[in-house]
């Protein structure tokens with residue numbers, strides 16, 4: 001049974017299958033505005049049969065961008081270009097999702113291919129891109145060679161909570177049907193909930209309740225601005241993979257609390273907290289984070305999405321079939337092959353005649369297939 005192609009309902013939203021496009025930053029926005037590259041990049045996955053297509057990390061405020069090229073949704077004029085993308089994704093029968101983000105102390109970073117180090121004089125000289133002051137729960141920098149971020153005051157914290165809510169309202173206006181909050185990989189909310197990064201002694205730090213407070217406030221703020229029938233995902237780093245850090249039991253407790261404030265799906269990634277800690281060692285391999293999603297799903301009784309090193313149709317299907325997760329998110333394999341989902345349907349014998357493809361593609365491929373079979377060039381499609 002290819003459960004990977006079973007529909008999945010969240011509130012008033014139905015995904016036609018369990019394959020989601022994992023957020024993938026393209027670092028090519030200008031002042032946060034989406035452009036034709038984002039349209040082409042995301043449209044390919046909608047044409048390629050994915051159940052939901054999530055945009056890359058989209059900053060809720062300019063200071064919350066990781067790089068100068070990040071997408072943003074901090075002003076109303078940014079709605080139109082994103083709306084065009086959301087609209088096309090929906091026309092292709094996929095759910096349009098957007099990932100909302102604040103990079104916290106990880107802001108003002110160079111693009112991956114420029115070194116993933118803080119923005120510096122070279123960026124000013126070559127691209128007129130200037131550094132800005134990042135903010136975090138404390139003044140501890142992301143890395144040894146990074147400038148100290150500004151320690152956030154109460155006003156900064158309340159502004160961020162409002163920024164997420166306002167961006168959610170704009171996401172709704174743009175026509176998105178699902179929001180994912182980026183709360184993993186060392187971004188702001190992860191910085192607050194991980195004990196490795198948050199040493200505040202006010203109500204936003206200290207014990208577990210204090211450290212998860214910002215995540216809960218952000219989720220609540222979004223729910224106040226986001227229709228009840230639309231879906232809310234939360235991407236967490238389910239473990240820091242470091243002794244004394246955030247662990248899987250913490251994630252279960254966080255997931256239970258997030259569920260109470262209206263979060264529907266926990267997207268379970270891991271790692272990335274940074275700081276002066278040893279680089280964590282974790283067991284990379286096919287679907288290596290699925291066990292994290294499994295525990296959160298079972299112990300917190302909430303839907304989960306599994307991400308990381310999923311590229312094989314059978315593996316993706318088994319993650320769902322074994323009850324480890326309700327959804328899979330795929331990133332790099334979709335860059336390699338945006339039609340991965342449609343090929344997976346063939347491999348899992350869900351579609352034997354290209355009928356799941358858009359007719360403008362599928363009709364021709366089916367015709368060619370029949371000719372090839374007649375000529376003895378193919379036994380069967382898979």
Ligand SMILES: Cc1cc2nc3c(=O)[nH]c(=O)nc-3n(C[C@H](O)[C@H](O)[C@H](O)COP(=O)(O)O)c2cc1C
Nearest residue numbers: 022023024025056057307308309310330331332333
């Ligand atoms: C080009 C690229 C950009 C990424 N940008 C984001 C992002 O904006 N937000 C995010 O949560 N993860 C981001 N990631 C991580 C992916 O969403 C995913 O978690 C990771 O690549 C593991 O999945 P994979 O093995 O299927 O690639 C990015 C990954 C890639 C390859």
